[in-house]
Structures are given as structure tokens and as C-alpha cells.
Amino acid sequence: MNLTGNMLIGRQAVTGDRDAIRAVHPATGNLLEPAYPGGSEAQVAQACALAWAAFDAYRETAPETRAGFLEAIAEEIEALGDALIERAMAETGLPQPRIQGERGRTCQQLRTFARTLRAGEWLDVRIDPALPERQPQARPDLRQRRIPLGPVAVFGASNFPLAFSVAGGDTASALAAGCPVVVKAHSAHPGTSEWVGRAVVRAATRCRMPEGVFSLLFGAGREVGLALVIDPRIKAVGFTGSRSGGLALCRAAQARPEPIPVYAEMSSINxxxxxxxxxxxxxxxxxxxxxxxxxxxxxxxxxxxxxxxxxxxxxxxxxxxxxxxxxxxxxxxxxxxxxxxxxxxxxxxxxxxxxxxxxxxxxxxxxxxxxxxxxxxxxxxxxxxxxxxxxxxxxxxxxxxxxxxxxxxxxxxxxxxxxxxxxxxxxxxxxxxxxxxxxxxxxxxxxxxxxNGWPTGVEVCDAMVHGGPFPATSDTRATSVGTAAIHRFLRPVCYQGFPDGLLPAALRQANPLGLKRLIDGEREA
Amino acid sequence: MNLTGNMLIGRQAVTGDRDAIRAVHPATGNLLEPAYPGGSEAQVAQACALAWAAFDAYRETAPETRAGFLEAIAEEIEALGDALIERAMAETGLPQPRIQGERGRTCQQLRTFARTLRAGEWLDVRIDPALPERQPQARPDLRQRRIPLGPVAVFGASNFPLAFSVAGGDTASALAAGCPVVVKAHSAHPGTSEWVGRAVVRAATRCRMPEGVFSLLFGAGREVGLALVIDPRIKAVGFTGSRSGGLALCRAAQARPEPIPVYAEMSSINxxxxxxxxxxxxxxxxxxxxxxxxxxxxxxxxxxxxxxxxxxxxxxxxxxxxxxxxxxxxxxxxxxxxxxxxxxxxxxxxxxxxxxxxxxxxxxxxxxxxxxxxxxxxxxxxxxxxxxxxxxxxxxxxxxxxxxxxxxxxxxxxxxxxxxxxxxxxxxxxxxxxxxxxxxxxxxxxxxxxxNGWPTGVEVCDAMVHGGPFPATSDTRATSVGTAAIHRFLRPVCYQGFPDGLLPAALRQANPLGLKRLIDGEREA
The missing domain is CATH 3.40.309.10 (Aldehyde Dehydrogenase; Chain A, domain 2)
Known part of the structure; x- marks a missing residue:
């Protein structure tokens, strides 16, 4: 198999309608094949429409199903073998052990979110049962769970061609939350991005995920990225990069008729x-x-x-x-x-x-x-x-x-x-x-x-915080590494007075997901 | 005791330097005594400086101490007796049972956050112990807790002179989180605000809280509110009111050198x-x-x-x-x-x-x-x-x-x-x-x-969500009613490789706060 230069819009390989980017081998300055034509506004809209169409079905997949999907992505990335490693080395100038290590980290990250999905705490289920006899007035039955925000735009980072790019932490946490993802690949490593994107699409197909759960776009300037952020079907943004780039996305997101959260990790001197x-x-x-x-x-x-x-x-x-x-x-x-x-x-x-x-x-x-x-x-x-x-x-x-x-x-x-x-x-x-x-x-x-340590080296675990006050990030309440990253893409919804049969599985009385719920202020053991 | 028309800057009763507001008895159209001169920019800055000075000490008070403070506020509000009820009725035109009920709700809300503080889940403690033998490299000890964002600006709401005003849900959840609060009173009920503000100051004094943990400001137009939101020592905003007012605060908060979160609850047709x-x-x-x-x-x-x-x-x-x-x-x-x-x-x-x-x-x-x-x-x-x-x-x-x-x-x-x-x-x-x-x-x-219910009547409990997508609120990830409201004012911090004696109490190995921690992915029973 060879790289094609195509974007991935849902399951379709699509040639972009706009100017092409081409990766540079930074150690030699040579251009690498193939060329990657960029997406047009219509192609961005197509990816967003597919993501929106996939959202209702994807968000109601069982946590176990999404965990399996994340694990399948890890397997498909591993199955790419040396082709991925060689291309990533050529596009980044990074040495082989580093890229191999980063691949391991990327796959571990996907599997860690699978574990988090199964543990279920991310749903934050809270139940306050009805108190029909309460005076002066009865309390209705009230139940809360977290639901995903909607399709998420993810921007690949230059410095982690695997762990913070197409199937990196932002994508893994958004997919775990139940959000379809549209990735704008970083222009420095389009080939690496195509390999990983194809692995994600294979995993989605294998796991029978709805088309549109994932798309991958290329683009030469900021046009594709801005079009993505202002598309009304996109509901959150994950970005790692420069301060100017992050702030531009924040401004665009705030200027929308419906503003959306941007999680931009921007600059730090540590x-x-x-x-x-x-x-x-x-x-x-x-x-x-x-x-x-x-x-x-x-x-x-x-x-x-x-x-x-x-x-x-x-x-x-x-x-x-x-x-x-x-x-x-x-x-x-x-x-x-x-x-x-x-x-x-x-x-x-x-x-x-x-x-x-x-x-x-x-x-x-x-x-x-x-x-x-x-x-x-x-x-x-x-x-x-x-x-x-x-x-x-x-x-x-x-x-x-x-x-x-x-x-x-x-x-x-x-x-x-x-x-x-x-x-x-x-x-x-x-x-x-x-x-x-x-x-x-x-x-x-x-x-x-x-x-008594050094800040380089960011562990993927429950306790990690890769975030911080502005301008380190645009949202100090969030982390982009570690399992708490899933909370960036969730919001709470309360269900009041629902008959059991109409409740989502996470909130049903029989607790089919086996969650440790907060019931009337007490956590289930 | 009589109303004075003074603001409260820390423990000091201070007469505002600007034009006065005066409440109107809406049932008669008559003006009510006393006049409430508004704060100047210098007085806003003074309140913010005191809040910032109080922050380090206040945020490290034990959860039990803050719980006691919240309960003391409830007691002091109850101790105001009929004077509060009568003034609130005169300033709002609302009938006595409604105001009495709202006082009960306000005090219950404060006590509910006290319970939440003691339960400790809000700290979200996560511990990933060191793995010194792990290959290819050791894992350091990593611990996460939530800390408060900093001083919070709270805007009183016209329609809940008690439950969404000076000591309402925003103030209660911010104080619970460990954030000092500077309230901009709603101009429709300054007397009610003064009564409640004095109750909060009495509770703060009784509980030996640092001066500056609470201030109360008045102001005729939007100047005091905007000065508050752009003060660099304010780190978050809670607001309930009109869409135009909420959006003005959001714009001001986004235009700061350091943007801050605004939780504005704005409009809904339900x-x-x-x-x-x-x-x-x-x-x-x-x-x-x-x-x-x-x-x-x-x-x-x-x-x-x-x-x-x-x-x-x-x-x-x-x-x-x-x-x-x-x-x-x-x-x-x-x-x-x-x-x-x-x-x-x-x-x-x-x-x-x-x-x-x-x-x-x-x-x-x-x-x-x-x-x-x-x-x-x-x-x-x-x-x-x-x-x-x-x-x-x-x-x-x-x-x-x-x-x-x-x-x-x-x-x-x-x-x-x-x-x-x-x-x-x-x-x-x-x-x-x-x-x-x-x-x-x-x-x-x-x-x-x-x-099969009606949306009016918002229960204060764990499962409540009083929030929603824009423009119902400015931040769909949050609720302004119920115990989850505390999360609006917290952010995660990770402590890596700390000696036990340098760790905050919540993260110490001996678990002096008795928390149910997430240790290596497993929740303590």
C-alpha cells in the first residue's frame, strides 16, 4: 500500500479541491511525495455534515462498544508497522526510538481511555429519588448523567506526529466521550496523518461505527481550520500549537452565533x-x-x-x-x-x-x-x-x-x-x-x-494535568493529557420524572452498566 | 438595627463615591430609603485587592472549616428575622410566603454545599503511585487535586433576591470551592442585599475568615460590574440576568489580557x-x-x-x-x-x-x-x-x-x-x-x-442541572444550581514527585481528610 494524498471524509478517500501541501524532509530540505491537495469549504462542510449525522448513533453506543473501537484503532495503528515509523521519521526528522516510543504512547493512550470508559466514573451519575411525601412540596425523581458536546475539531500538533495528532490525546478523549472527530492534519506530517487516518477508518469500519465518526482534512493555510471551527455542527475544538494560532481559533469560536469551547494548549517556559x-x-x-x-x-x-x-x-x-x-x-x-x-x-x-x-x-x-x-x-x-x-x-x-x-x-x-x-x-x-x-x-x-524531576515527559495517567492558566492554555479548567481529558467534551443533563423505560441505560434503576452512582448524596460501594 | 446604605469592603462599611441607587417599591412606585451610593473604580479595586489578599489563606482552610462558615452564613441570615422578609417584599413586590420559602431555599443551599464539602468528592483526588522499576522508564509519583480559581465576581439577580443574590447559589458554590467573593448587588434590592451582606460579614468574623473573603458593592449602571470583571484579581464570574447583560460580561472577560470564565445564565423559553x-x-x-x-x-x-x-x-x-x-x-x-x-x-x-x-x-x-x-x-x-x-x-x-x-x-x-x-x-x-x-x-x-412535570421549581440537589446550551447559558458544561455548581470554580493541579510533608492535606498518603481516592485507577471503597 502507498500513500495517496487523499483526505478521508467519512469512509471516502477524497482528493482536496484546493492548493496542495507537501511535506519537507527537514534533515535534507527535500520535498516528499505525494502532494496533499487541501480541502475546500464545501469539503469541510461535508465532513461536518457526516459528523453531525453520525452523532446521535455514536453518542448512544455503549461504553463497551466505544472502548472496543478505541482498542481497534490502537491495533490498526500497530498493524501499520514500519511504514508509519519511516514516514514519521522522514516528515519530522525525529529519530526512530522517539517515534517508536511515541507510537507506543499513542496506543497506550487509546487503551487507557478504553479502560476509563469501562470504569464509568466519567458519566458522573447522580440520582436523587422522588420524595412524594416531602413538605411543603414533593420532590420529583432527578437523575444526572454526562453527554458528549457534539462533533469536535482536532488540530494535529507539529511536535507529536502521533501522540498529539490524528489519533492522539484530543481525538482519543473526544471519541471516548462520544463525540465524532474531524481532524485538520498538521501540514508538516501529512503522510503520517494519512497512515493513521486510514487506520482509524479501518477500525471504525471493523467496529461498525457510523460513517462520519471520523474525518481527516488537509489544508495549506488557516482557511480549512477556520472553516472547521465556525461550522455550526462543530461543538468543541482541541488544539496544540502556537499562541497566535490558538488565539485565532479562540476568537473565531467566540464570534460564532453559538460560541463553543476551545481547548488550546499554547505556550509555556516551564x-x-x-x-x-x-x-x-x-x-x-x-x-x-x-x-x-x-x-x-x-x-x-x-x-x-x-x-x-x-x-x-x-x-x-x-x-x-x-x-x-x-x-x-x-x-x-x-x-x-x-x-x-x-x-x-x-x-x-x-x-x-x-x-x-x-x-x-x-x-x-x-x-x-x-x-x-x-x-x-x-x-x-x-x-x-x-x-x-x-x-x-x-x-x-x-x-x-x-x-x-x-x-x-x-x-x-x-x-x-x-x-x-x-x-x-x-x-x-x-x-x-x-x-x-x-x-x-x-x-x-x-x-x-x-x-526533583524535569518537566519533559508527560505521563498518561489519571493524575496527570497537562494544562494550566492562560496563556499556557485557553482553559485552565482542563487537561489535554490523562484520563481527565475526557471531561472537556462532556456536559451534564438532568432527567426529571422519567419513566424507567425512557431513561438512558446509565440512569436506569437496574443499573445495567454497573456504575457506582451517587444516590441521595451517598456513593454506591 | 437599620439599613445604612453602605457597601461592605471586607469588614468595613463604606459609603460609595458615586451616584446613588434607591430601591423602588414596585407595587406603589414609591422610592425606599436609604440611598445606596455606588462604588468608584478605586473602591472596586480595593474590594478585589482584599479578596486577592484573602485568597491564599482562605483556599487552604480545611473543608470542615469552610463548611462551618457556610452554615454560619445560613444561621446569620435566619437571625435577620422579619426585617429581611419585609425589606425583600418591599423591594420586589413578591408575597411573604414566596420570600420566606426563598430564604429557606437559600439557607438549605448553603447547608447543602457544607455537606458537599465534607463528602470530599469535589476534590477529585487521583493518585498514580511511583513505579520505580517500570521499563523503559520509571513512573514518578503523580497526584491530582482540584484547587479554586481565585476571587469570583457574583452578580445578584433581580428575580431571586435571596437564592440567586448576595448569598445565593453562585456565592455559596464559590465560597465552598475556596474562592473569595465580591458581589455586585442588583440595583432592584439594595436593602435586601445589605441585610444579607451584613449576615455574611458577621459569619466571616465569627468563623475567623480572612478579611476580604467577601465584599458587597453597589452601582447604578454597568460601570461597577465591568470594572469588577476586568480586574486582574478576579478569576471567574457568576451572573444571572438578561442576554445583553450576560453577553457584555462575556465580551469583557474575553478581552482581558488573561481571559476568565463567565457563567452567565441568560435566557430560555422552556x-x-x-x-x-x-x-x-x-x-x-x-x-x-x-x-x-x-x-x-x-x-x-x-x-x-x-x-x-x-x-x-x-x-x-x-x-x-x-x-x-x-x-x-x-x-x-x-x-x-x-x-x-x-x-x-x-x-x-x-x-x-x-x-x-x-x-x-x-x-x-x-x-x-x-x-x-x-x-x-x-x-x-x-x-x-x-x-x-x-x-x-x-x-x-x-x-x-x-x-x-x-x-x-x-x-x-x-x-x-x-x-x-x-x-x-x-x-x-x-x-x-x-x-x-x-x-x-x-x-x-x-x-x-x-x-409530566412543569419546569418552574428547581430543586437544589446533586442531580440538578440548571444550565444548558447557549444562549440559555454562556457555558453549557456547567450548572448554577445543585452541588455540581462547585466545579465551575475549580481547576486541577498535578503534584509530581512531592515529599509527603510538602503535599496538601488532601493528597497526603495517610489521607487525613478521609477521602475516597482514585488510586492507580481503582476507587477506594
Whole structure:
């Protein structure tokens, strides 16, 4: 089987009516075959109409049925074998182990949502039985469950061609919730997207899902994406990418006659605070871990530790010397796209030319196009506080270290930061009081707070929060990774005075789904 | 004790710096003493600064402590005695039993959130323990809890001077979540607001809550409200009122450098579908129940059944004759404010002059200012479908009946409606198939679906949903009544690799709060 360059509108492979995109092999700059013509507005509307038509049937499939569908998607992705791995490597410049690992993560994610569906807590069933004798008036029977919002538009992310793209976390959680999905593929990896899209369609066919439960669209500019977000049949949006792209989608969604939620994960510099005792006790290990986290995958992670904050002094000088030493050994790595490489180059040039910022070290130079040469910069707390330009994200392996006069400045710095996906503390027992004083500020600034770890590496599990206050995301109430991500696509409905036979299965008295319901304020055991 | 006309900024009684508002006794048109000078921008900022200063301490109070605070507020409201009842009656024109009932509901609501706080499920604690031996890499310890968003701006509603105002559902759920609250009182009932505000401050003092946990502001126009919503220390908004008011707050909140969620409950016409067998079997009872629900409280409920849909024929004619008979006996009732009365008059005049609408009956005329004379109008399905002007809410006791050719039109009508708080079905066994066919559409249009009841009367319980798709509310994922309302003001935070001593109490290994946690995917019994 070969790639075709076709979109997938329901079960049909369809050639787009608009200008084509073509992937670039970022390590060579060469164009890859085939071309992917983009969708027209009519084709976007067709996908949305199919999604809407599928919604009533899909949302009332049993949780077990949807769990089976998610598992079938994982199987079909695995069945793509090396073709998928090779194409993803060619389109992203990412090394084989990374892509293989990401495939594993993607399939595990689908299977985790299958488990969540079966556990049933996502339905949040609440029953307040009728109290016909109550005075001064009777209480009717009241039952609540969660239902899906409707068809969801998902935007593939450049930096996770599998785990945050066609069948990534947004798609998996939306499908789990009972929402059909229309994906706008990221233009950097259309071939990877086609492979995965075909796997999803095969799984949908195999599991007898209604046509329209999934579509995959391509498009050169922002037109397809905007047309998708303003289509009245789309009821929510999942997006991972740039701040400008995310905000454009938010504005379009808010301007609709019926505004809809947008879950946009946008930008974060992920501050790391090194406390004094930790710095003293293990500066070598910290320096090595920091540079490894900073440069991993050419720094192309939302959770890349772009900002490190520590108290000035001999220990910090030694840490910086060690970190600089490690960084200078780092080979240049191919970035995902020429555009990302250019934005990185602009960002590091701006920092290098900033009068209050000093370049401490650079990694090894590259020997081809789009190579990210890692950078480490230093500034002081006053300069950082004075210039919001230093608070922006540089997507790639560039770190800024802020020297503070004392740990009292940590809180001042933290309070001035924008919302973040993560905040990290490195501490020893002697630092606990200082950490405790900083923690309330960090909880309000970040979705995840780490102790003695590094923020790259986002576990897919129940407790994960990959989210955070604006502008880390557009909706601080949500997470885009982990099982709680399903709640983004659900809303509560109350059924009052229903005869049992008219109730949905989740709410029937006999409890056919075996749920642990909240009945009259008490949770069933 | 007398009313003072003062705002409450933290524990201080403060006279506003701006133009005063004064309540009107709607039954007489007379102005009531005292005058309530409005807050300046500086006074709004002062309340927000106090709320922000209180936030860290307040949010980390134990759930038991906050539960005690909510119960103390209920006690202090009850201790206000008849002074509160009399003032609320004078400011709203509502009769004594209604105000007494609403006081009971308000206090029950506060106590229900106290119970919810103690039960602990709102914290949604999830723990994924470390897996140090896992390959290819170890899993760190990951723990999630919910924390409050920050200070919340609450707007009092005109039609529930107690249950949706100063210490109403928005305030109770925000305080329960751990959010300080700054209330903008509704200008129609400033005296009622002052009484209740003083009760809240007494409870806060008695329970040693931080100053700033609660403030109460007055203001003549929209300036105080807008200043509140754009203050950077405010992190969410609760509002019940008009569509134009709610949308203005949404726009202001979205235009902030850091956008914040607005929970605005705005407008709904609450369609009621009468199925044929039900109409045949109990048309007299239905006619009586319909008119009672339509005219209760002069129809000034968000859930007023403004739209009734049934199949034309003899049974409907008999139902309408019976309903018209009941309606003609309905005495005129004083409306809440002159402005609401004028808007009602404009709305019913527009319907009366609509060429495709016929006035079927009117209630008894009034003998004083601001009296709502109930109205019942009839149109046909084609006319209703053709003119969106017929889909708007008339706040007050005005009903529109839509005659359909057959029950097949019910779904067509339902699909064309905007989002609603409620949708109601009246049915007998013989109608179940028809109802089943309509239900999927209604679930997508409304937050609560009722069978054989009337939508007025919103129970405060776990299963209630008082919410619904836009424009019924600005956020279909939320409810403003019932215990799930607390989730509007919470967001998840993940704690990774924390030493036990640095964790918040809810997440500590020893489980000092006695929560039923989700550990490694399994719920504790």
C-alpha cells in the first residue's frame, strides 16, 4: 500500500479541491511525495455534515462498544508497522526510538481511555429519588448523567506526529466521550496523518461505527481550520500549537452565533527553581539533568524547561560551568520544520543581542539544514522582571538562567510569570520551608508542579494535568493529557420524572452498566 | 438595627463615591430609603485587592472549616428575622410566603454545599503511585487535586433576591470551592442585599475568615460590574440576568489580557411538548398545571414555560379553552421592577401585533403600577419556524402555543430552537415511541428534560442541572444550581514527585481528610 494524498471524509478517500501541501524532509530540505491537495469549504462542510449525522448513533453506543473501537484503532495503528515509523521519521526528522516510543504512547493512550470508559466514573451519575411525601412540596425523581458536546475539531500538533495528532490525546478523549472527530492534519506530517487516518477508518469500519465518526482534512493555510471551527455542527475544538494560532481559533469560536469551547494548549517556559541546599548537594547531577531535559528532542516540547531560577553564588557558578560543559557537547539536532527552525533562530538571536543577557554556551554547530544548535543564556532577576520580552517562549533547545540575589526573589519572579504548564522545584530537606513559601504561587501559575524531576515527559495517567492558566492554555479548567481529558467534551443533563423505560441505560434503576452512582448524596460501594 | 446604605469592603462599611441607587417599591412606585451610593473604580479595586489578599489563606482552610462558615452564613441570615422578609417584599413586590420559602431555599443551599464539602468528592483526588522499576522508564509519583480559581465576581439577580443574590447559589458554590467573593448587588434590592451582606460579614468574623473573603458593592449602571470583571484579581464570574447583560460580561472577560470564565445564565423559553395521548387523557389537569406554572410569581422565572407545542385538533382546542378559562381568572401580579414591567409590556404588544399570532386570553387587569396581566397567545408551526422573533423570551407571564399539523413537526421545531434551560414532555404510555424519537434532540437543546412535570421549581440537589446550551447559558458544561455548581470554580493541579510533608492535606498518603481516592485507577471503597 502507498500513500495517496487523499483526505478521508467519512469512509471516502477524497482528493482536496484546493492548493496542495507537501511535506519537507527537514534533515535534507527535500520535498516528499505525494502532494496533499487541501480541502475546500464545501469539503469541510461535508465532513461536518457526516459528523453531525453520525452523532446521535455514536453518542448512544455503549461504553463497551466505544472502548472496543478505541482498542481497534490502537491495533490498526500497530498493524501499520514500519511504514508509519519511516514516514514519521522522514516528515519530522525525529529519530526512530522517539517515534517508536511515541507510537507506543499513542496506543497506550487509546487503551487507557478504553479502560476509563469501562470504569464509568466519567458519566458522573447522580440520582436523587422522588420524595412524594416531602413538605411543603414533593420532590420529583432527578437523575444526572454526562453527554458528549457534539462533533469536535482536532488540530494535529507539529511536535507529536502521533501522540498529539490524528489519533492522539484530543481525538482519543473526544471519541471516548462520544463525540465524532474531524481532524485538520498538521501540514508538516501529512503522510503520517494519512497512515493513521486510514487506520482509524479501518477500525471504525471493523467496529461498525457510523460513517462520519471520523474525518481527516488537509489544508495549506488557516482557511480549512477556520472553516472547521465556525461550522455550526462543530461543538468543541482541541488544539496544540502556537499562541497566535490558538488565539485565532479562540476568537473565531467566540464570534460564532453559538460560541463553543476551545481547548488550546499554547505556550509555556516551564520555570525550574533550584533551591540552595539542592544546588549545593547535587549540582553535577542537576547540571546534567537540566541539559538533558533542555536539549531532548531539540527542545521541541511544550514542557521544555526554558527558564531556570537560582540564587547567585559559587554553587550557581559551578552549576553553570557544568551545564555549559554538557551543553557544548550536545550535537545539533534536526528541527521539525524549516519554519520552526527559523523561529528558533530569530528567538536566540534576539536573546543574544539583548543588552542584559549573556550567552553562556552553545552546543555543537549543525552540518545541514534546520539544525538546532542548543543555547544557554544568563541574566539577572532585575533585568528579567523589567522586560516581559524575556518571558516569551523560544520553541527549541534554548535555556535562560535567571540569577537572583536571594531566594526571597523566587516568589517575586514567580508572581510575574504568565500561566505555565509546569513549574519545577529542586530541593533538599533544608529547602522545604522555602519551597513551602513558594508553592501557593506556583499552584496558581501552573497545571503541574514537580519536585526533583524535569518537566519533559508527560505521563498518561489519571493524575496527570497537562494544562494550566492562560496563556499556557485557553482553559485552565482542563487537561489535554490523562484520563481527565475526557471531561472537556462532556456536559451534564438532568432527567426529571422519567419513566424507567425512557431513561438512558446509565440512569436506569437496574443499573445495567454497573456504575457506582451517587444516590441521595451517598456513593454506591 | 437599620439599613445604612453602605457597601461592605471586607469588614468595613463604606459609603460609595458615586451616584446613588434607591430601591423602588414596585407595587406603589414609591422610592425606599436609604440611598445606596455606588462604588468608584478605586473602591472596586480595593474590594478585589482584599479578596486577592484573602485568597491564599482562605483556599487552604480545611473543608470542615469552610463548611462551618457556610452554615454560619445560613444561621446569620435566619437571625435577620422579619426585617429581611419585609425589606425583600418591599423591594420586589413578591408575597411573604414566596420570600420566606426563598430564604429557606437559600439557607438549605448553603447547608447543602457544607455537606458537599465534607463528602470530599469535589476534590477529585487521583493518585498514580511511583513505579520505580517500570521499563523503559520509571513512573514518578503523580497526584491530582482540584484547587479554586481565585476571587469570583457574583452578580445578584433581580428575580431571586435571596437564592440567586448576595448569598445565593453562585456565592455559596464559590465560597465552598475556596474562592473569595465580591458581589455586585442588583440595583432592584439594595436593602435586601445589605441585610444579607451584613449576615455574611458577621459569619466571616465569627468563623475567623480572612478579611476580604467577601465584599458587597453597589452601582447604578454597568460601570461597577465591568470594572469588577476586568480586574486582574478576579478569576471567574457568576451572573444571572438578561442576554445583553450576560453577553457584555462575556465580551469583557474575553478581552482581558488573561481571559476568565463567565457563567452567565441568560435566557430560555422552556418548550413544553404535549403528546396526544397525554392531551386526551388529562387535558383539564394539564391546562390547570400549565397556567399555574406560567403565571406563578408573575412568570418571572428563568424556567417559565414560555412555549407550548401540541398537535392541532379537538383535544388541543379543548385544552386551550380550559387554559384560557384559567388564565382569565388570574389576578394581575406586581412585577419586580418598572423596567421589567415595561419590557414585558413591549414584548406582549409585539406578539399581539404579529400578523400570525392571535391573543387567546388575558388575565385580570391590574389596579396599580407595574402589574403583570397574564397573556396567552397562539400561532402555528409554519409561522413559528419562519420567524425567529417568535423564539425570544418575554420575561413574565406570557405563553405562546404552537399548533402543529402532526407530532412529526415536534422534532423540526425542537431542532430550530436555541439552547434552553429545560424542555418538558407530557406523555402517556402510548406516547413513549414519539417521545423516544424526540428525546435525542431535546438532550442537545436543554440542560434538564422533564416528563409530566412543569419546569418552574428547581430543586437544589446533586442531580440538578440548571444550565444548558447557549444562549440559555454562556457555558453549557456547567450548572448554577445543585452541588455540581462547585466545579465551575475549580481547576486541577498535578503534584509530581512531592515529599509527603510538602503535599496538601488532601493528597497526603495517610489521607487525613478521609477521602475516597482514585488510586492507580481503582476507587477506594
Amino acid at each position: 520555570p525550574v527553581f533550584l533551591f540552595s541546599n539542592a544546588l549545593q548537594a547535587r549540582l553535577e547531577v542537576l547540571a546534567e539533568g537540566y541539559v538533558a531535559s533542555l536539549t531532548q528532542g531539540a527542545g521541541q516540547f511544550c514542557t521544555n524547561p526554558g527558564l531556570l531560577i537560582a540564587r547567585e553564588g559559587e554553587a550557581l557558578d559551578a552549576f553553570l560551568a557544568a551545564a555549559a560543559g554538557h551543553l557544548r557537547q550536545c550535537p545539533a539536532q534536526t528541527m521539525l520544520t524549516p519554519g520552526i527552525f527559523q523561529a528558533f533562530a530569530v528567538g536566540v538571536d534576539a536573546l543574544a543581542q539583548h543588552p542584559q543577557v549573556r550567552l553562556l554556551a552553545a552546543g555543537l554547530p549543525g552540518d545541514g539544514p534546520n539544525r538546532c544548535q542548543a543555547r544557554l543564556f544568563v541574566t539577572d532577576a532585575e533585568s528579567f522582571l523589567a522586560d516581559p520580552a524575556l518571558h516569551g517562549e523560544i520553541f527549541g533547545a534554548a535555556g535562560l538562567v535567571v540569577r537572583c540575589r536571594d531566594e526571597g526573589q523566587f516568589r517575586q519572579l514567580a508572581e510575574r510569570l504568565e500561566g505555565q504548564l509546569t513549574a519545577t522545584l529542586h530541593l533538599e530537606d533544608g529547602d522545604l520551608d522555602s519551597a513551602r513559601a513558594l508553592l501557593p504561587t506556583l499552584e496558581l501559575k501552573a497545571g503541574r508542579v514537580l519536585v | 418548550p413544553v411538548f404535549l403528546f396526544s395521548n397525554a392531551l386526551q387523557a388529562r387535558l383539564e389537569v394539564l391546562a390547570e398545571g400549565y397556567v399555574a406554572s406560567l403565571t406563578q410569581g408573575a412568570g418571572q422565572f428563568c424556567t417559565n414555560p414560555g412555549l407550548l407545542i401540541a398537535r392541532e385538533g379537538e383535544a388541543l382546542d379543548a385544552f386551550l379553552a380550559a387554559a384560557a378559562g384559567h388564565l382569565r381568572q388570574c389576578p394581575a401580579q406586581t412585577m419586580l421592577t418598572p423596567g421589567i414591567f415595561q419590557a414585558f409590556a413591549v414584548g406582549v404588544d409585539a406578539l399581539a401585533q404579529h400578523p400570525q399570532v392571535r391573543l387567546l386570553a388575558a388575565g385580570l387587569p391590574g389596579d396599580g403600577p407595574n402589574r403583570c396581566q397574564a397573556r396567552l397567545f397562539v400561532t402555528d408551526a409554519e409561522s413559528f419556524l419562519a420567524d425567529p422573533a417568535l423564539h425570544g423570551e418575554i420575561f413574565g407571564a406570557a405563553g405562546l402555543v404552537v399548533r402543529c399539523r402532526d407530532e412529526g413537526q415536534f422534532r423540526q421545531l425542537a431542532e430550530r430552537l436555541e439552547g434552553q434551560l429545560t424542555a418538558t414532555l407530557h406523555l402517556e404510555d402510548g406516547d413513549l415511541d414519539s417521545a423516544r424519537a424526540l428525546l435525542p434532540t431535546l438532550e442537545l437543546k436543554a440542560g434538564r428534560v422533564l416528563v
